């Protein structure tokens with residue numbers, strides 16, 4: 001089998017808790033407890049989980065914005081865990097990110113043209129002026145957008161600008177951190193459709209993180225479900241949706257209005273214990289801060 005584009009192996013991230021929590025005896029926050037994922041070229045892995053389950057920490061750690069406590073990140077078969085050296089540079093040039101909030105992720109003082117050429121400047125790569133128009137065409141924004149500022153666009157249009165910027169260096173992988181959560185439902189569908197089209201045209205891979213299982217499932221070939229810093233379920237999207245094995249996944253599905261009779265609707269978590277048997281409980285990270293608070 002060919003090498004996956006991205007692979008994390010047993011990624012662990014611990015944080016030091018705030019002083020008030022340390023006084024109560026909590027010595028460490030187990031934000032990631034041995035998370036292993038892999039993404040193939042041209043495929044989408046969706047990661048879902050409730051707030052605090054570790055999704056953002058997973059992204060930040062694999063992007064090198066947080067230093068992993070242990071575990072590895074490999075890109076195209078090369079260890080990029082520390083982001084140093086030629087492998088780290090290759091990773092940064094080939095992976096881009098789209099953040100959740102299109103209102104804060106684009107510098108309001110820059111024109112669209114400047115925003116789209118910024119990644120090439122940072123990476124000291126050539127960026128012909130016509131490339132701005134190519135990028136605007138790809139995300140279906142008019143070419144007249146080039147000289148405008150972010151405040152002149154709607155939320156959905158701003159997210160198109162953010163996607164155009166993410167495409168600027170022709171990355172192999174785009175990390176999407178809740179890219180549609182701040183948008184209206186109809187606009188969400190348009191952005192998801194655009195992402196799907198771009199993937200079909202460009203064979204780009206996505207790591208798509210969100211708390212909304214329905215949105216993630218729509219775009220993802222595989223889905224991972226995070227809970228308490230662990231990937232408690234992982235598999236092809238149809239398997240996770242139609243044959244969930246973990247009680248937490250069932251609880252997530254119960255909260256999603258999916259009009260499909262094949263999905264067995266689990267009772268909401270407040271009507272029954274989330275972890276019915278000992279075997280269902282997360283093992284390697286039993287003292288994860290979140291589990292304590294439930």
Ligand SMILES: Nc1ncnc2c1ncn2[C@@H]1O[C@H](COP(=O)(O)OP(=O)(O)OP(=O)(O)O)[C@@H](O)[C@H]1O
Nearest residue numbers: 015016029031050051052053054055056057058289
């Ligand atoms: N810099 C930090 N310092 C201390 N604790 C942190 C830090 N970043 C995250 N945490 C903790 O790690 C755990 C996982 O947080 P994380 O932000 O990754 O979850 P999430 O699933 O992305 O949540 P959300 O959907 O709300 O963004 C939480 O308990 C959080 O409080």
